Amino acid sequence: MKKDKKRSECPISCSLDIFGDKWSLLIIRDMMFANKSTYGDFLKSEEKIATNILASRLQSLEENKLIEKLEHPDSKAKVLYRLTQKSIDLLPIIVEIHIWAEKHFDIPADIKAMIKEAKKDKDEFIKTTTRQLKKQITT
């Protein structure tokens, strides 16, 4: 994997240089909302990422400090991937994508319910969820 050079100083462009692809945010989503934390967990996701792509995305996310690679407490064969403050800060973006998608697509009922909750008091939802996610990185 090559480190892309920044295309410009634009904040949107710089952000897309990091997570502007079809897979990175899905891995973050899995870590945020589905409590996934291992290579095997991510492989099991509905979208069926290829093994080499997963490996390359994990590496790029780590290089960009969106995830950390740690020893798994259960076993040395496993690797534990963990969110960072930087990736937890992506939550507002991810919430807004949900809200946009809910307006313009058909969304499964359970997720729709969660989005409805989030919309009721966006700031509160983000605060609460952020606090929960932070717990995992401060222990």
Place this chain on the structure above:
Amino acid sequence: MKKDKKRSECPISCSLDIFGDKWSLLIIRDMMFANKSTYGDFLKSEEKIATNILASRLQSLEENKLIEKLEHPDSKAKVLYRLTQKSIDLLPIIVEIHIWAEKHFDIPADIKAMIKEAKKDKDEFIKTTTRQLKKQITT
């Protein structure tokens, strides 16, 4: 250009299927904040998109109803691209990306100032900006 099939029903995945690439949101950005509206305008952007990629992205954005292709009032040689309600609805996402980027990167001072304004009263900023963008599509 092939129409990708949805990878899953997940709202994040569906959204990324549409704008999860390095260029689509930059075109939207140019239309939202730099008043760009023609093929030539987009080519002039700092990030230097290749001509064929620009053509393919414009086609995909049009297929996904994020932009509309119209006759240019000035000349038949030109084409006017215009935002839709669906793409104007992306504004909250784009604002949150700005805010995230401002926290984690060095950003040019002028853009930083705009982000500061947006953060002061996010809802108001989005409302005002949305109203301005809508003006362009209702006339």
Place this chain on the structure above:
DNA sequence: ATTTGCACTTGCAATATGCAAGCAAAAATA
């Protein structure tokens, strides 16, 4: 009548993605 501007298209090389198989270390099982 000729040149310029605009919106693309085409050809081709480089890069990224997708799929299937393989592999080493650790853990579980016999």
Place this chain on the structure above:
DNA sequence: TATTTTTGCTTGCATATTGCAAGTGCAAAT
């Protein structure tokens, strides 16, 4: 202790996407 399974990758190869340079066709300006 020996064998099998699990886990987290890597490798090889086909296909798709991207990037670059050049070219094309129509409209407008000179």
